[in-house]
Amino acid sequence: MRKIWLLILGAFTLGLDAYVMAGLLPVVARDLGTTVSLAGQMVTVFTLAYAVSAPLVAGLMSGVRPRMLIIASLGVFTLGNGLTALAPSLAVLLASRAVAGVGAGVYSALSTAAAASLVPERRRGRALALVMGGMSSGTVLGVPLGVLLAERSGWRATMWVVTGLGAIALMGLAVWLTQVPAEPPVPVRARLAALTDRAVLPVVGVSFLAAVASLGLYTYLAPVLSAAGGVGEACVAPYLWAWGIGGILGSVLAGPLVDRTGRVVTLVAGVLLVLVLAEAALPLLGAAAFPALVLWGAAGWALQVPQQHRLLALRAERGTVALALNNSALYLGSAVGSGLAGLALAAGLPAQRLPWLAAAVAAAGLVLHLAGARVRARRGATGTESGGAEPGGAEGEGARKAACGAV
Incomplete structure (x- = not known):
């Protein structure tokens, strides 16, 4: 330990x-x-x-x-x-x-x-x-x-x-x-194939959209609270702590949920739904946004635990490459989200509307996740990634075997 x-x-x-x-x-x-x-x-x-x-x-x-x-x-x-x-x-x-x-x-x-x-x-x-x-x-x-x-x-x-x-x-x-x-050496063809892998791309795409929605909006939390609830910049610290405390709780509690249930597809969908609702509620709550901030922080940080769990269960020759792509998606999503939010504010968009745009991006991530899960269910793929089906079925067993070989 x-x-x-x-x-x-x-x-x-x-x-x-x-x-x-x-x-x-x-x-x-x-x-x-x-x-x-x-x-x-x-x-x-x-x-x-x-x-x-x-x-x-x-x-x-x-x-x-x-x-x-x-x-x-x-x-x-x-x-x-x-x-x-x-x-x-x-x-x-x-x-x-x-x-x-x-x-x-x-x-x-x-x-x-x-x-x-x-x-x-x-x-x-x-x-x-x-x-x-x-x-x-x-x-x-x-x-x-x-x-x-x-x-x-x-x-x-x-x-x-x-x-x-x-x-x-x-x-x-x-x-x-x-x-x-x-892990065994990864051939160039296999590394490039990870970029177009139909099992990898939807997962990484969901991580990217969630980062745009969560980390991108976090950069402009102060002006959002000021516009929506009249919270002065000198009084933003408690709200930042609320978001952060939620982040710690979400990232720590997500692990036991993954271990106990193994239902990573369901967990990802639930976390994304919480993120959508929490961000959409921010402009409506204003200065009383503490609960929404805790939920937003928890969902934003908790998401990556089941996401990483799914990517690590891929075939051994792509496990680490897929995980690295996911980490890159997080940072690119943060940069893109902050940049787009800054452009929106510069174009005259009221700051209190930014959370609604972020919630829309998170909702797009939820749609992508559900669509990917439906496609995998239709194909009946086995052993490609841990989120293809819930535990107990043939695909869940195949994913667990693949997970053992991934690391």
Whole structure:
């Protein structure tokens, strides 16, 4: 279990690093003598590097021992954060964020697969939930504390804390992480086939749409609450905590539900429905939106546990590549959602309507999920992914056998 907790610490650091920079933009811009919009490109660079590196490196180096890649990727991530803390100019800052993003993308994909392989199959959902909970905790608990530290000691102090946490996880994994079962080398044709795999694409597409709806809207929560409920920017913190607490609960509780029921198709549909209803209710509740925020956070973070469980149950030659694609979809969805929301506001759309647009995107994800489940049921496919049918049938048994071979 010590190994799992070290993987969780790395995920916590990743979650902190991925989101804390957005809160540090004004401070960073003043320190480097640039504008907030230019400083904001460090978030874009990190996101794109993360999205590209996850499927590319995880696929190209699938024959390399996972333990070595996990430690190396966490080392690259920590190095990038150290360079960020020392950056004397915007150019160096952007380059360092790209380095950190590459390490984060590879570590995120491999750490979830490693966590699943280090426990018995019956506890796989719990292990995935713990790693996802580490990332959500880094966002929920670490980001406010990181911003507070930056206000008192400067943004570089926050980045040194992130670097230190990454170094601790790195040293711990280097000492205690045993060999993780390696997947067979992935041929180029198989890697490319994952991009058009009819089992992979609908799952990854649902993750992308959910990220657009959830993480994209989160970026503009302050103006949404201000427009819908008259909540001043100085009073937004409790609402952010409500969203974050929901995220922790959702990511942690989703694992036991997956393990106990095995009904990943039903769970994904239920989580998406909750996300749609919670976001649609935000403009109507205004300042009393705490319950909707808790449900929104819970649904947004809980979704990825059954999604990852489904992807890990694919054929062995595509399991890690599919998981990396899913992680890329999350970050791309976050970037696309934030960008589209910003364009909508710039075009004059009232901020209180953004949640309805986000709910519509989440509803599209629900439709895609249900359509994919219906197609798989009609084809009667067996052993392609764990979400093809509920446990107990031939397909559920085939998926469980495939899951054993995936890691």
